[in-house]
Amino acid sequence: MPIDTAAAPLAALAPVAPPVQAPATPVPSDAAPAPEPADLAELARGDGVRFLLAVFVDLAGKPCAKLVPVEAVEELRDNGVGFAGYAAGLLGQRPSDPDVVARPDVSSYTPLPFVRPGLALVHCDPYVNGEPWPYAPRVILRGLLRRAAERGLSLAVGAEIEYFLVRRDADGALSVADPGDTAARPCYDARGLTRMYEHLTAVSTAMNALGWGNYANDHEDGNGQFEQNFAYADALTTADRVITARYLISVLAEQRDMTATFMPKPFTDRTGSGMHLHLSLWRGAEPAFPDAADPRGLGLSPLAYAFIGGLLEHAGALQAVLAPTVNSYKRTGAVSTRSGATWSPRRAGYGGNDRTHFLRVPDEHRVELRGGDGSANPYLAAAAALAAGLDGIERSLDPGEPGDARATALRPELPPTLLHAVEALAGDPVVSGALDVAPGRGSPRTSGRPSARSSSPGTARSAPGRWTAISRRSDPTPFWPHTVAASPLSGPTAFRPHPSASPKHFHGQGDRNPCAESSGSICGSPPSIPGSANCSPPCSARSSSAAPTRRASRSTATRS
Template sequence: MTGVLTQSPSSTEVTLTDLEAYVQSDGRVELVQQVRAKINELGIQYIYYQFVSLTGKITGKGAPADHWETMAEKGIQLVYGATVNLALDRTQNYLGYGPESAELVAIPDPETFCQLPWDKRVARVYCFCFRNREEEENPGAFLTSDCRGNLKRIHDEFKLKHGLQLRHGCEPEMMWLKKGPDGKPDGGATKPNCYHIDQFEELRPVFLRVIEYSRAMGLDMIQGDHEDAPGQLELNFMYDDALRTADRLTTYRQICAQVGREFNLIACFMSKPFMGVSASGCHHNLSLWRDGEETVKTFDLETLPGLEGNYTYSHGGENTFLPVVSDSPRLPGPIGLNCIGGVIAHLGALTAIGCSTVNSYRRLWDAGFWAPVYSDWGYQNRTCGLRVSAPGRFEYRAVDSMVNPYLMAGAILKAFDDGITKNLDPGDPEHRNIYTAMEEGKQVKKLPMSLGEALERLADDEVIKSALPGDMYRLFDEYKRDEWIRFLATVSNWDMDNYIACLP
């Protein structure tokens, strides 16, 4: 939102750009000073200024810590196309933004400043992105291809409208793969035995290093297990405010990549690298809260290696998803039911966000491995797209390990808003296995079963498209349609196996 600066009671009001309003926002000068104190206390020599691209990739620049104050005010500049990975389409043209486009300005969010535990000379800070100061149109405005900034604004609008905060946690499954002599994947580091402690133990040095680094960067690690694919682990951290959860998932991926380098393994977040075993999902457990408090968790660290925002968690208040009817102890309250109704109504379009790659749909087609295929909900019913996983929360299941968590949370908030505003009724929960229910005559919509179909469902859904404001929908659609078309135009081993000797 644009800020306003009043010079004096009798002066003319000066309208600030979004960039200027953010740099001059209340309390930010003090936060910038606190970062300087941390730099000096921890001996930080270098800082990564990072933001997240459309696909969830971490991008940005680095600079010596001497220049912190200048960077905090002026930011870093790099081409708009960095928000779409500077990717080329199938005709070798840049996707989204051409070379003639201006450079964005990324301004650091001081509260996210944190030392990297694997090299304590280095820190990272997330940034918000803005249009260039010299643009002819909307100079210094929020950059709408900044997925992190979009989520913050969408969540702020939702809280203002409904007085409710989205708190969610995620289940980030991923696979630890061995490297072959050529450096490419050479199978999982363990066998595909679900919940097997011996297989978990085999990766103990790896997951303990991940947990060590995660706690140092503010992730409250809670539980983990070996899943049922080769080298597949799920290490969970505590749920929290939507933006902080998205930041922590992104940080977790960065940590896993580093630990992979240290152990000569590949930290694989590709959803389905192997057929015949489970894929890697990233189920989102969702709840809406009214009021509550903020608490800093220190994890017994002698000194916090970053600003308190990294270690801050929301807790307490009223969980509006909790059951309120005494004779239905599992039935969510009215707001929860409306939100389920909103998600069910928009599940097709949401699938384009949660299952955003060609590979995502291998997970849905490889039947028998618990991936959701139908648009329904139930209690502890893993055959449905949504399940009430415990009183006070429900699990959104049509999302995999390659999700951009900022886009996903923003889209879920838009579905929730539609459900609450329109008082959408999700219908009765399904207790049966959904396949049995369908055999018995139940009519259930199927999720999109390809990236191309999901993009069509998104194109027809104005509610979910509103979670991709400004340039973001154009960029997402352009990037993903190109990905889909390039896949369709690719000759694979499957083609050769099936057609090379088909005639005469």
């Protein structure tokens, strides 16, 4: 919940010293010729870097890395660095598959002297056998950006990152890191900000040193909850920065004996953590959303309304990507919090500067997508949202009139659980198709795949706008929403998990302690340090206010 900038155009949010890809012209490199990139070796040596983290993320958002000494930077630049893909995480690989080779994108080079002297980070694109690996989230987003570029459009994204700062007490119970943070209405509390001054200013200083344009840092609505905002940029750059920001926030918190968790709902009685995305389309350097002649009064163009129409049309399926964990639905399903508001939408509606909507229109330049949370993979979230919006544009969808609370109550409900969201994803060829980009993994991909919504026996909706318990399925295999084998089939067996995704990877599935897994996404808190997870404290909290994570056996997970 950043400082309200609804009255200001997006250009007003640009930092004083703009980054390499200035927000004023957020054109992805896929859409327009870019200047000759700097040399990674020259950048690293010029900054006195001794080691580089070569980073990519898996489908669950886990950052994977190798620490490369500067003496080998030319090898990294020219040939990349190899990983055993199956061991790295959810990447659609088997143990027998060839290595994943991470090739650095020099435009993402990020020196990190505030983390460790001589350390830098560079985001990478995974390749296999010399080709971009189609299960890699960064590769998936690049593909959607190319599709938008074919229409002369580029996507700019701004992300709001919310998180909790916690500590473990002497008896092992989890509590907020600031013992004085007990106010009934802690949002924007100047005293709470001051007590966390050292951490917040360390993060802010790092963001501004990197040219991100940090413009606000605030205490959020929950005790122990904070948000730190930075300027928007093209979609790929913002997704990179979300991953880097989670890493920065977590490491800098650890330096002060705290744990930063981006888990959607670590405490039952407090507001959950979202990841709201501010989306805008551009034609070159010109914004495509504003239109002063808008008869609906929001100042939006027909293209903007069609984009909104696509997001609303596919809202149910989008939630499987924006809110991809069991814990996510403890946030969206909350009926009350200490502060009196949940700030999470329950229905697929849109309107003006009203934070109760799934889509908020704070001004004529952008649309805020409020369904996402801290467990979302930013690359997949941006890709899925863009796919939905482009479908709306291609079909000239009309979202209807912007709604107040009464009109929103008539809009369709969002999925109440992960199972319902995955059911919606399985029945939505547009959103699933944006992620299902890997032909040849078991069966050939075909175009024009029929929707599972029309052929599945039983649907998750029993009446317009109402969700019921998920239908019985002939195939009891649980779904993993981001790891699906390409298949021309429709119906209840169309979206089987990839062979590398064993039952332990499914959120809430199986009879094991989810915190024993190495992937932080099991409990909804993305790992913050490459190769490690920070989900254990929220999941294993013994305090009475910590949200339990319900476990379902495979025999009951798909029952109605």
